[in-house]
């Protein structure tokens with residue numbers, strides 16, 4: 242339960258004590274918020290900076306192929322064109 246005291250005391254001594262209590266409570270409150278904010282949240286989606294994007298203009302879909310993967314090990318990569326997503330690559334085969 243929150244205390245209903247208004248703190249109307251005018252004496253410096255009482256005021257100083259209340260200010261100290263206030264700062265202490267305020268500081269603790271800020272620390273609690275700071276501890277909550279920097280918690281890293283796991284990303285469910287892939288980072289566009291790490292994965293190739295389908296070169297098909299109509300698609301532009303993020304693929305499962307990492308940019309640092311050698312093209313010899315890539316699936317759906319066409320030299321001179323670029324990386325295709327599996328769907329577009331299968332569409333070319335047909």
Ligand SMILES: [Zn+2]
Nearest residue numbers: 295300326329
């Ligand atoms: Zn595509």
